[in-house]
Amino acid sequence: MDEPRATRLVETALRCYPARWRRRHGEEAAELAALLIRDGTPAASIAWSYLAGAAREWLTPRPGRRLSTVACALLVAACSLGVSAGLLAPAAPARAAPTRAASTGQARASAHCRPGLPVPVPGVVAALGRPQVIIWEAAHGRSC
Amino acid sequence: MAVGRRDGRAGQDVLRRVGEASVLVLISLADGPKHGYALIQDIKELAGVELGPGTLYGALDRLERLGLIESLPADDRRHPYRITAPGAAALRVHLDSLERLSAAGRLRLQLGGI
Numbered sequence: 001m002d003e004p005r006a007t008r009l010v011e012t013a014l015r016c017y018p019a020r021w022r023r024r025h026g027e028e029a030a031e032l033a034a035l036l037i038r039d040g041t042p043a044a045s046i047a048w049s050y051l052a053g054a055a056r057e058w059l060t061p062r063p064g065r066r067l068s069t070v071a072c073a074l075l076v077a078a079c080s081l082g083v084s085a086g087l088l089a090p091a092a093p094a095r096a097a098p099t100r101a102a103s104t105g106q107a108r109a110s111a112h113c114r115p116g117l118p119v120p121v122p123g124v125v126a127a128l129g130r131p132q133v134i135i136w137e138a139a140h141g142r143s144c
Numbered sequence: 145m146a147v148g149r150r151d152g153r154a155g156q157d158v159l160r161r162v163g164e165a166s167v168l169v170l171i172s173l174a175d176g177p178k179h180g181y182a183l184i185q186d187i188k189e190l191a192g193v194e195l196g197p198g199t200l201y202g203a204l205d206r207l208e209r210l211g212l213i214e215s216l217p218a219d220d221r222r223h224p225y226r227i228t229a230p231g232a233a234a235l236r237v238h239l240d241s242l243e244r245l246s247a248a249g250r251l252r253l254q255l256g257g258i
Contacts (some may be wrong), residue, residue: 031221032200048198052196053201056202
């Protein structure tokens with residue numbers, strides 16, 4: 001690997017460290033890498049060592065990092081909750097409607113074997129207190 | 145957070161849990177201050193272990209946090225590191241402990257006739 005590319009590779013790995021670490025060791029670490037490359041150490045192995053070091057540095061608990069860790073955990077929890085709610089929201093009415101419709105035998109009987117006809121299901125709308133909703137019941141291929 | 149100030153556990157082997165790289169760094173610094181490149185070369189000669197630069201800085205940070213080494217003012221862009229008095233004491237305790245373990249191991253090998 002030519003020197004500019006090796007230098008870029010190492011610099012990229014060094015950018016993975018926290019800013020505090022880079023301020024403290026950044027220049028020295030880049031110079032050390034240059035000396036090791038001059039000695040014949042492969043740039044990829046130096047970069048890999050710095051990458052592993054950066055991962056360790058981020059994962060090592062620090063007193064000042066507690067708040068940000070908590071903030072990150074909260075953010076992740078909020079995101080996962082949001083995604084779960086988003087996935088569940090469209091599925092819930094579709095699952096709930098047939099259950100309620102099943103309890104109204106008359107409506108079910110009239111809707112049976114008449115695919116494509118809109119059948120208002122009494123009870124559902126009243127319970128929700130919303131404008132009337134038309135529920136389309138699909139035909140049951142087995143009995144018709 | 146330095147070992148001596150934090151809990152005053154004099155005589156306890158605090159280096160047992162810091163990892164091999166940190167112990168090698170301390171041993172290398174025992175005969176005088178060195179910067180990163182010199183440490184890597186010295187440890188390679190001393191123990192045949194080629195420390196990666198990421199591992200080296202991890203060990204230096206850990207030892208510095210524990211108060212076992214300190215960084216000296218930079219010459220050019222390099223920071224030399226020096227072992228502190230608690231660092232030297234901790235290294236002595238650790239080497240004594242290794243010596244006892246080594247002696248016990250040799251004795252058992254002898255008794256076992258292997």
